[in-house]
Amino acid sequence: MIPVFDGHNDFIQRVVAAGADGTRVWLEGDGTGHLDLPRMRAGGMVGGFFAIWIPSPSGPNDAETVTLMQNPPFALPLPDQIDHDIALPHAFRQAAALKALERTGTLEIVTDAAHLRRSIDAGRIAAIMHMEGAEAIGDMDALHLWHAAGLRSLGPVWSRPTAYAEGVPFAFPAGPDTGGGLTQAGKDLVRECNALKIMLDLSHLNEAGFNDIAQLSDAPLVASHSCVHEICPSARNLTDRQLQVIADSGGLVGLNYASSFLREDGKRLPLEDLDTMLRHLDHLLAILGEDGVALGSDFDGALMPRDLPDASALPVLLQAMAAHGYGEALIRKIASENWIGVLQRSWDG
Template sequence: MIPVFDGHNDYLQRAVAAGPAADDLWLNGDGSGHMDLPRLKAGGMVGGFFAIWIPARDNPNGAAAAAAMENPPYALPLAGEIDHDSALPHAFEQAAALYRMERTGTLDVVRSAKGIRDSIAAGRIAAILHIEGAEAIRDMDALHLWHQAGLRSLGPVWSRPTVFGHGVPFEYPGGPDQGPGLTAAGRDLIRECNRLRIMIDLSHLNEAGFNDVAALSDAPLVASHSCVHALCTTPRNLTDRQLRVIADSGGLVGLNYGVSFLNADGRRVPFKGFDPILRHLDHMLAILGEDGVALGSDFDGALMPADLPDAAALPALTQAMLDHGYGESLTRKIASENWIGVLERTWGG
């Protein structure tokens, strides 16, 4: 089985919602969502980025939004900016859920590339603490505190604005060139992340913010869970120019499995087989090269393809890559080795 190291999941929200049953949900699963320990083991998923994400108190989307995404064109409203004091308790709950998972002895919260390798070798899940949308970070002192708590990857925004910058909306068709760049606080955040060697995640960030990070950062540029705009014209996907900028930095893009980012017509409808995934991977490889492409599932945060319904189905994806002609060496790079490599270059060791 080819091991998979994954660029993004939203499992921690499910863990928090499970409350006292969180250990049983992780250790045994309940058939819901996309991942739990048994399904990770069955699919060969050896680790990944576990995201802290703050839910909006009044979500303007829901069933109506899902229906709209099934029949483009669509343009979905987003909740407004979430203040720090409202965000912090949610972030603490999700971080605590990840450390509770570590206490089961089946997972390690890792802080280095060596830690990833050691955890995998010991048969445990190597988990990176990631924050998606930095509402829970008030200032640079708080960033240092989160770093001490294990934070090693940070996206300045989800799609809604933060005090640091602006994201892209959920719409089809549309492009990422929407809104202003990073704020002064956002530029300070990028510089301090560089000093601390926290990976900066460009997924969800608008194009002006992307350009600001590219100008400021001395680390490889990374988008943890994004696809190709030339093949699906949603603002969440990266243009060829953005892909070239990432390639020039020695960075990486993790392919998102969410069907609305893969389908050429932007529809949020599951497809059979793996052709859309392979088209996006082919395009990424042509620009980013063999060391710049990885996987970023968005498990428990997006609608999956029919033949990739959860983590247990990952061997079908890697087999499709092999059947497509990638060969075992390239497939292993995309599935896990490229993530570990870019983190080693970002974190150092």
């Protein structure tokens, strides 16, 4: 089985929501969501980015919002900024939940490329502590504290503003050119992340913020879970110009499995087949090359395609790549090797 290393999941929220049963949900599954240890094992998933994320009072998975997103065009307003004092306890609970999974002996929070490889070789899930939206980071001293706790990947925003930058709204058809660039605090954050070798994630960031990070950062540019705007003109997707900027940096894009970011019509309905995913992959490969494309599922955070309902179905996607004409060496790169390579360049470079 070809191993899969994944660019983004929101599983930790389910662990926190389960309370005292959180570890059991990881070890045994509970019949919900997209991810748990048994389904990762069944699908050949050897690791990935586990996101710490602060929910807004309302969001894209609310029933009323889902109905709007099933009937484009739509343009949802950005949620309000969340105060640091509200965000921090949520983030602590999620980080603690990831640490609790580590204590089961089935998962390791990895902090460098060699550690990542050792964890996979030992048969443990290699987990990267990622933060999606920097609301819980009050200043650069706090960033150092989170780094000491294991944080190695950071997206300055989810789809709402922070003290550092602005996100893109959920809108279709629409582009990412909305809102202003990085604040001065955001520019300081980029420099400090570079110094600490914390990977910066461009997914959810608006175009002005993207441009600022591209100019400031000395690390490969990475979008952990994004799709192609040329195919699906969602504000969340990357334009060809943005893809070329990432390619020029030696960076990487992880393909998001969210149906509404894959479908040409932008509807929040299950993608009916995997051909559209393969079109996105073909487009990414044409611009980024064979070393610049990976996978970023958004498991437990988005509506999955009909034929890819959870992590256990990952071999179906890899088989579709093979049937589409991708050779085994390319499939292995997309499935895991490219993530490991860009992390080594980001962390050890």
